[in-house]
Amino acid sequence: MASGNIITVEELADLHQPGQRLFGLDLGTKTIGIAVSDGLLRVASSLETIQRTKFSKDVARMLELCGKNKVCALVMGLPLNMDGSEGPRAQATRAFVRNLAQLTELPVVFWDERLSTVAAERVMIEADMSRKKRAAKIDAAAAAFILQGVLDRISHIDAHNQG
Numbered sequence: 334m335a336s337g338n339i340i341t342v343e344e345l346a347d348l349h350q351p352g353q354r355l356f357g358l359d360l361g362t363k364t365i366g367i368a369v370s371d372g373l374l375r376v377a378s379s380l381e382t383i384q385r386t387k388f389s390k391d392v393a394r395m396l397e398l399c400g401k402n403k404v405c406a407l408v409m410g411l412p413l414n415m416d417g418s419e420g421p422r423a424q425a426t427r428a429f430v431r432n433l434a435q436l437t438e439l440p441v442v443f444w445d446e447r448l449s450t451v452a453a454e455r456v457m458i459e460a461d462m463s464r465k466k467r468a469a470k471i472d473a474a475a476a477a478f479i480l481q482g483v484l485d486r487i488s489h490i491d492a493h494n495q496g
Contacts, residue, residue: 392432
């Protein structure tokens with residue numbers, strides 16, 4: 334593929350085999366939030382937040398987790414501007430994925446992550462989670478929110494194809 338390992342949600346739905354999982358990633362400047370799906374692609378759960386240090390070290394940890402969790406693809410939150418355009422953060426995310434493609438064959442789906450952190454924080458506040466705990470878990474929770482969006486889309490695709 335000219336674009337490396339980038340695929341669409343529809344291609345992902347076709348690629349998935351029962352029992353395989355997906356990772357959702359929320360790439361920040363200081364952390365990488367990671368969420369994992371169940372093997373049926375129904376539910377996303379927060380997994381871990383990696384404190385970013387060096388690209389190779391960060392990716393090594395991420396790929397180690399991928400192996401342990403039977404991950405078949407990655408869902409990368411794409412931080413678009415509110416008007417839908419791509420700014421510096423989206424470009425940095427695309428650069429991260431280009432570099433990642435050198436190290437793994439895992440396909441990547443980009444997913445619009447606008448407001449994912451806001452939504453994740455709202456849920457945490459409603460759960461009466463302290464500010465300190467929210468700060469430690471927000472990136473993984475945002476990753477779960479991003480991943481759940483893709484899981485819901487796949488479920489919709491599957492229902493449409495069966496109906």
